[in-house]
Amino acid sequence: MWGLLGAWMVWAQSAVSWQIRVEGRQPARVGDTLNLVMEATIRAPYHLYSSRVPAREANLPTTFTPLRQVGLQFVGPLLEEGHLHTVYDSIFETEVYYYEGQVRFRQRVVITANPAQGEGLLRYQYCDEEQCFTEKLEVPIQVAVESSASSKGSTSGQGAEENRLPSGRSLSQVSDSARAEAPQGGFSSAPSQRSLASEVSTVSESGGQSAIADSSREPLVWVFLKAFLFGLAAVLTPCTFPMIPLTVSYFTKASEGRKGFPFLALWYAASILIIFWVLGLVLTLLFGASAAYNVATNPWLNLVFFLILLLFGLSFLGAFEITLPASWGTATSRYASPRSLGGVFFMALTLVLVSFSCIGPLVGTLMIDMVGGEVWEPLVGMTGFGLAFALPFGALAAMPRLLQRLPRSGEWLETFKVTLGFLELALALKFLSNADLVWHLGLLDREVYLVLWITLFLFLALYLLGKLPLKGAPSGPIGVGRLLLSMGSFALALYFFTGLWGAPLKAFSGLLPPIHDEMGVRLVGGGSFSNGTPSQATCLYPPTRRYADKLRKYTPPDFCAFYDLDEARQYAAAVGKPLLIDFTGHTCVNCRQVESSVWSQPPIKKLIQEQFVLVSLFVDDATPLPEPETTPEGERLYTLGDKWLYLQKARYGVQAQPYYVITDSTLKPLVSPMGFTLDVLRYQAFLEGGLRRFEEGYASLRKL
Numbered sequence: 001m002w003g004l005l006g007a008w009m010v011w012a013q014s015a016v017s018w019q020i021r022v023e024g025r026q027p028a029r030v031g032d033t034l035n036l037v038m039e040a041t042i043r044a045p046y047h048l049y050s051s052r053v054p055a056r057e058a059n060l061p062t063t064f065t066p067l068r069q070v071g072l073q074f075v076g077p078l079l080e081e082g083h084l085h086t087v088y089d090s091i092f093e094t095e096v097y098y099y100e101g102q103v104r105f106r107q108r109v110v111i112t113a114n115p116a117q118g119e120g121l122l123r124y125q126y127c128d129e130e131q132c133f134t135e136k137l138e139v140p141i142q143v144a145v146e147s148s149a150s151s152k153g154s155t156s157g158q159g160a161e162e163n164r165l166p167s168g169r170s171l172s173q174v175s176d177s178a179r180a181e182a183p184q185g186g187f188s189s190a191p192s193q194r195s196l197a198s199e200v201s202t203v204s205e206s207g208g209q210s211a212i213a214d215s216s217r218e219p220l221v222w223v224f225l226k227a228f229l230f231g232l233a234a235v236l237t238p239c240t241f242p243m244i245p246l247t248v249s250y251f252t253k254a255s256e257g258r259k260g261f262p263f264l265a266l267w268y269a270a271s272i273l274i275i276f277w278v279l280g281l282v283l284t285l286l287f288g289a290s291a292a293y294n295v296a297t298n299p300w301l302n303l304v305f306f307l308i309l310l311l312f313g314l315s316f317l318g319a320f321e322i323t324l325p326a327s328w329g330t331a332t333s334r335y336a337s338p339r340s341l342g343g344v345f346f347m348a349l350t351l352v353l354v355s356f357s358c359i360g361p362l363v364g365t366l367m368i369d370m371v372g373g374e375v376w377e378p379l380v381g382m383t384g385f386g387l388a389f390a391l392p393f394g395a396l397a398a399m400p401r402l403l404q405r406l407p408r409s410g411e412w413l414e415t416f417k418v419t420l421g422f423l424e425l426a427l428a429l430k431f432l433s434n435a436d437l438v439w440h441l442g443l444l445d446r447e448v449y450l451v452l453w454i455t456l457f458l459f460l461a462l463y464l465l466g467k468l469p470l471k472g473a474p475s476g477p478i479g480v481g482r483l484l485l486s487m488g489s490f491a492l493a494l495y496f497f498t499g500l501w502g503a504p505l506k507a508f509s510g511l512l513p514p515i516h517d518e519m520g521v522r523l524v525g526g527g528s529f530s531n532g533t534p535s536q537a538t539c540l541y542p543p544t545r546r547y548a549d550k551l552r553k554y555t556p557p558d559f560c561a562f563y564d565l566d567e568a569r570q571y572a573a574a575v576g577k578p579l580l581i582d583f584t585g586h587t588c589v590n591c592r593q594v595e596s597s598v599w600s601q602p603p604i605k606k607l608i609q610e611q612f613v614l615v616s617l618f619v620d621d622a623t624p625l626p627e628p629e630t631t632p633e634g635e636r637l638y639t640l641g642d643k644w645l646y647l648q649k650a651r652y653g654v655q656a657q658p659y660y661v662i663t664d665s666t667l668k669p670l671v672s673p674m675g676f677t678l679d680v681l682r683y684q685a686f687l688e689g690g691l692r693r694f695e696e697g698y699a700s701l702r703k704l
Contacts, residue, residue: 015046016126020139027144028111033633036074036107036141038064038122042100047085048126050097051078051105052672055689058092060125060134064107071116072109072143075632076650079106094689097672108650110632114145220380227381231388233420269394271348276386277379299435299622302587306435309428316421318470348390415482418470422460426453433513437586438622438641440550446513450500454493461489509596511589514554541571547640550623551616554586556595558605561614565647568615573665578694580612580687583648583659585620585641590676591658594683601680607687612662617644619657662690670694 017040024034042048051062066074082103089096107120122137429444429452436444462468464486465478478486499505505512539560547563555561562568565581572579584591598604608614621641629637631650637643649655652673661673670693674686 015043015128015133016048016124016135017041017043018122018137022109022141022143024109027146028116029146030111030113031632031634032111033075034109034111034143036109036120036139038105038107038139040099040103040105040124042102042126044100045128046126047098047100047128048103048124050084050099050103051080052084052097053669054092054094054096055671055685056092056094056692058089058094058096059098059127059132060123061097062105062122062124064105064139065121065123066118067121067138068117068119070118071113071145072111072118072141074107074118074120075110076108077652079108079653080104081106109141109143111143111145114147115142116145117142223380224384227384228388231385233416234385234389235392266394268344268348269390271345272390272393273383273386274345275349276382276389299438302431302434302438306428306431309424309431313421313424313428316417316424318418318421415464418463419460419485422456422463426456429453430511434587437513437554438620440622444513446515447500449513450496454496457489457493457496461486461493464489504596504600506593506596506600509592512592514592514595515557547623551618551621554618555616556599559599559608559614561616563616563618565615565617565644568613569665569667572613575613577611577613578670578690579661579663579665579667580608580614580690581661581663582614582616583619583644583657583661584616585618585657587620588657593678594658594676597678598680598683603684604680604687607684607691611691612687617647619645619648619655660686662687662694664694664697670697 019039019041021037021039022034023037025032028034040048049059049061051064053061062078062080064074064078080099080103082099083101085098085100086095087098088094105122109118117140119138119140122139123134124136125132125134127133429449433444433449436442459468463470464482496505496508499512502515504515541560541562545562545564546567551563552561561582562571568579599608619641621639621644623640625638625640625643629643631637631646635646637646645655648659652659652661654675656675659673659675662670664670670690671686674683677683
């Protein structure tokens, strides 16, 4: 059985009291991962500072430093749970992070042998409006381990058997090959071959780093608004719009003289909303956060999404109709009646089923986008879609006089539907591009992608002008609305055409494949020309760096990067620069936006190029590892993307991209990591804060 000085240890020091415990299987087995939980209760009016490091020197963050590790290892960052307060401190001129009342810190512990015991040092600071106190707490841990063949061979000298990966590398293996490369000044050695667990584990003297990240996904309010617009578009399709006067008229006549008519009208609209809400709830239950991430980055699923959207687009263009079995609508219509709550609900269900041939592609497109996001996006999105779809029916059923103001059904509905078809085809290419990028096929590079988009928008413009004789093509005089839409489509085609000559196309950077130096003749961004090929940024990094042959073309022009963390650490130690770790992905829309809108700015570009060693870790890359690796939890990792995604989740507690971390060559974090942002000044402050912290530490080491 495990013991922790009586299972519970309670310290009461001034305004902060601590409860310490171990969570996990008891007794443990070699290879198990447990949690050392340190729960603080903070007496008012004091607040305890987070483990998150401010951008500038301010308060002392909470840290956990391993002191002794026998038969166990403290791995990963110091995680925290609680209500985080983020406040701008005018004295330090930076944001500070703290907790009030209660906060729980977690430190992961991997059992490597029997016996397993260790000790760590918890440092923390708490303040009120007048004064601050800095204290430390020694935290011992002892865990009983089941006797097994794996634990019998532990050596008495170390008290632990090394936990080896399939490659033969161990948790404790550290090479001195980079020590000779480190600049004079006392940098810690950077191992040339580090195990996965070594890369994940926190450097003993670096303390912890909060796993708080900025979300790279759009806020839920934007998800709702986007879905709401999709719902309004669904109302304007030829299958749905003509149903409004028919349904409302039938509903009104059948309910004449009934006092409950307004309520039934509202219930009809609410029933439509409930149907879509239930669909969103099902998606939410099916796709948790991790599953949603896998859906968004899996190349096979992206290929499936491409085929689905291709079918939807062709359906809207008139190639065929996607319909549900007629028996479904017939079965529900038997129970449909405007005279009871149940009957009204089946009327709503019948409407949704009958309109499926038009709203199905829109709902499908929306669902594909949502299941790749946060766990609540399907529920919020379907609620927004259902609300927009239900509003016209409910409002017109309650106020029939508004029917007289509706435009009549006609040619404009078919025009709207075909326009949606062209947009569906354009969006489908994004998912095909995702699969192409992950597999490194090079079949749909930026030039081919742009040519296809240019063609689609040119054909859309011709269709709107009546020059493309598709089924239901507009005829007669061109209205102002159609003329403006065709002009907009021509303008987009011309805008995309400039991308073939090197224009960055920042407005659509998230949807386009990354730009690369080999693109045609580049007229934008300067540079000299040599045999028709644009000049490339001078790269001072070793030309034979690992994985550069496959991944270099995905790095933005004028930038140079490593693609292996251990190799980048060695180089950073040799040149005396901090690391800028860029967790990115081939399918990451927000990553492309940051690269085109933020990295391209002269101050940011100069800082990254001259002051940092950039390492880009593609978390969805399908390049196989030389040999599979196994995590401390027993998970097998087969690809480069698997390894970097696990590293990001295990070390920083997040899996959203982009995610930027500034560290020294020992992977000690210098400032709080940063997620998605298009604020150039904020990103510049992030880089300058990390550089300043690095230079302060480097200067102090040189004095030793």
